[in-house]
Amino acid sequence: MSRIGVVIIRVKIGDRFGKLVIVEQLKERSSDGRLIYECKCDCGNTVKVRSKELINGDTVSCKCYRKEQVKKRYKNGTQPDRIFSDKLNKNNKSGIKRSLFR
DSSP: OOOSSOOOOOOOTTOEETTEEEEEEEEEEOTTSOEEEEEEETTSOEEEEEHHHHHHTSOOSSSHHHHHHHHHHSGGGOOHHHHSOSSOOTTOOSOOTTOOOO
């Protein structure tokens, strides 16, 4: 019996997924039975990642990529999306846009 529409992706040592490169396949498995790989990030950190997360693209770094994106988006701890939004904050009782009282 053949499965139609199922693509099996083989993951090998040395394959790159985002900023991660697979270093080795660990003997342990995740709770749902999937393989776990030890990967090295471009920044030098090593992380354990499930095969499903690598293949789906859910995990692309050791969280360093997310930190970089946050730094680019929020400079000096400010959130420009919230500052320049035309929507009123749910805590805003004055009705004046872009006002924040704490």
